[in-house]
Amino acid sequence: MNIMQSMTGLLLAVACCATAYAGTDGQPDISGVWSNALLTPDDERWRIEDLACARSGCSLAGFKYLQSLLQDPENDDRTVKELFYEMREYEQERNKDLLTPVGLKKQAQYDPAQGAALDCTPEGDSLRHQITAPVPMAIEQYDDSVVFRYEYWNAVRTVYLDGRTLPPDAPHTRLGHSTGYYEGDTLVVETTHVIPNVISVPGRGALAPDPDTRFVERYTYHEDNGRLDLELAIIDPVHFRRPYENQRSFLPEPDWELEEFVCEAITGEY
DSSP: OOHHHHTTTSOOOOOOOOOOOBOSTTOBOOOEEEEOTTTOTTOTTSOHHHHHTTTTOOBHHHHHHHHHHHHOGGGTTSOHHHHHHHHHHHHHHHGGGTBOHHHHHHHHTOOGGGOGGGTTOGGGSOHHHHHHOSSOEEEEEOSSEEEEEESGGGOEEEEEOSOOOOOTTSOOBSSOEEEEEEETTEEEEEEESBOOOOEEETTTEEEOOOTTOEEEEEEEEOTTTOOEEEEEEEEOTTTBSSOEEEEEEEEEOTTOOOOOOOOOOOOSOO
16 A cells, blocks of 8 residues: 555645653653644654544544554555545544533534634633644643643643642633643643633534543653654543543654744634
């Protein structure tokens, strides 16, 4: 199967590369600016599945299913595009029972004309979209915290490593309250107190999660190729029968700097 030719139609282009270095005390050094496969599709370290999921994203289950399809010799004569569409069908089938009755009702009430991106209001955009948006991000590591700087919405997010907690009645914010710890080559981040802005679900439309939803991110650094893999679990038993899991991968860009994010409001009838 001519895999690279099969990618035509799935991507946009740009370029570049780089490598991060091992941190101290067994912790990965993930400081610096990171790109994603939509921004640097020509980088040879990207896997085919990274490129296929770059534009519209994939659930974690869908991503792993696509990996299995690509690795199966029975599919050698099929194009990546065919396998990608099969994966999307798998995602939709798997997500049929994802939502609870409450979730189904809320999903049916969703109006896409109320999307935050339409009038450039970051306050209405979700934490999930902030984390997985296909624009550069920068990571800064300190002894007691990790700071994420996103080009998207020019947002800054602090993950506290000192174990601090918030009282249950603390105010909710768009990015919430994040705590974390290192687990080998993985940075684990748990976020609570997030304003319940709308998130999309493949095959199930979109809905606003419960105010008590927890977001768990796992950033795993691979020293052999410099890739940083993210697995994001959205834990909301009010609306989801099981955690809704997403993924995204990043590559380091030591020569890049974040740019000012500019949003243009979308007008018209919806």
